[in-house]
């Protein structure tokens with residue numbers, strides 16, 4: 339037989355046409371197994387030149403077959419003895435697993451990082467530096483470009499990621515593997531047959547997340563920057579230190595009433611089910627800017643242990659479908675917050691609200707046009723496609739712009755009005771800024787004239803409070819401050835801004851309030867007169883009159899002579915008289 343026949347026999351590929359060889363029964367079976375070929379090959383190998391070539395060929399075939407067999411075994415093993423789960427960025431479970439991986443120090447085996455300046459949104463960051471001052475500045479985000487194995491409770495777990503590294507600038511996928519089209523996902527594979535191990539891992543991750551975030555309020559924001567990647571809506575997470583409810587200064591009973599109502603709602607789910615009433619509760623906080631609406635909601639969420647899902651209808655990327663998806667992806671007992679809810683009411687957006695003395699900002703609809711329609715908004719509030727058990731909060735500076743359909747009970751169950759600071763609020767705010775405990779020298783004021791200054795430190799901070807001579811007790815100073823600020827004229831945020839400028843000088847703050855009020859009033863008057871001028875100029879432009887007092891069509895031929903129009907309309911603008 340020829341050499342080509344033997345080679346053909348050895349290297350044949352299943353399914354490939356074979357060179358026909360004479361069949362020799364009973365060696366037929368051995369022949370079909372390739373044993374006769376093998377024997378012949380051995381025989382050939384004894385010939386020096388041909389033999390070594392065939393040996394090489396044979397060796398290569400064996401190695402390749404072994405490799406394929408190994409791959410096949412790994413694949414089968416992987417399919418049968420592992421469970422893979424995907425965590426998508428934007429889902430709360432993604433946050434749990436990110437923290438879990440960071441705590442498990444999986445990054446230690448990473449050899450590729452993205453270095454970036456530290457910021458509050460980074461989730462995968464590792465601050466690997468021995469010097470604490472350096473640590474604070476830069477962070478190293480593992481790319482997890484290659485899958486990594488780690489041990490958890492005796493199980494082998496593998497992590498892969500797809501898409502950009504969380505917290506890094508959007509760009510090409512860092513893991514250009516089979517999942518590269520799915521931005522911002524983490525794949526966890528556990529090598530076990532037991533599904534319970536997977537749920538145990540996820541639960542472990544969730545508990546760690548709750549523990550770490552105990553001192554914080556977690557706020558999920560819908561961020562247009564990331565919108566589109568995998569259709570996620572809640573893509574940005576912020577952690578704010580919990581603010582005590584007592585730090586919200588409102589008329590007596592206001593905060594307590596919201597808190598009690600919300601607590602009752604959360605604890606009476608069965609009652610809602612039995613009564614056939616959807617288990618949700620809506621609150622509307624309305625009033626001028628800087629009066630504490632958002633702060634109240636954050637403080638409540640902290641006290642009730644709820645995560646906030648917040649979006650503003652003034653964001654131009656929010657439309658009905660986005661709103662629907664965002665609402666339906668909020669987990670049970672999440673607090674859904676819509677800021678600037680008046681923005682959904684474009685019907686009345688063109689009304690002129692710049693009345694003299696109206697210090698509110700332009701309506702949300704004017705600041706950023708929302709594509710959300712009233713019916714889209716009502717559907718979301720009614721809970722179409724969303725989990726029940728949600729607290730819904732909305733804020734607005736313009737309650738009069740809201741449609742009656744929105745305000746009906748069942749959608750908005752509780753309306754809370756916020757106002758500009760009262761004397762009582764000014765007094766309380768002053769005491770919050772200057773607690774007697776931090777200013778002990780004011781406790782027994784007035785002091786003798788020969789009182790000398792000393793320097794003390796409180797909680798590691800050096801105060802120069804003693805530089806100010808305590809002539810009055812703190813509570814007396816608070817009363818002086820409250821008397822110096824006219825009630826209902828300034829927001830709490832404005833008073834806070836003034837007091838911040840006197841952090842360590844309570845007496846100066848208290849006695850300086852009246853002159854600050856005068857300065858503020860002057861500035862407001864100036865702002866108002868500038869606004870008035872702008873309004874007059876706009877009216878002129880509308881009427882087709884230029885700066886010379888002559889109609890445009892008379893001076894430069896632009897525009898057209900007013901025909902059939904009220905001839906007094908220009909005069910009504912208060913500028914022309916001809």
Ligand SMILES: Nc1ncnc2c1ncn2[C@@H]1O[C@H](COP(=O)(O)OP(=O)(O)OP(=O)(O)O)[C@@H](O)[C@H]1O
Nearest residue numbers: 585586587588626627628629630631632633830831
């Ligand atoms: N009633 C208040 N009690 C305590 N702090 C307040 C109060 N009102 C305002 N502040 C302070 O003023 C700042 C702005 O408050 P906040 O954002 O809650 O106001 P807002 O009413 O939500 O304003 P906007 O309508 O512009 O959203 C915060 O730093 C907050 O601490």
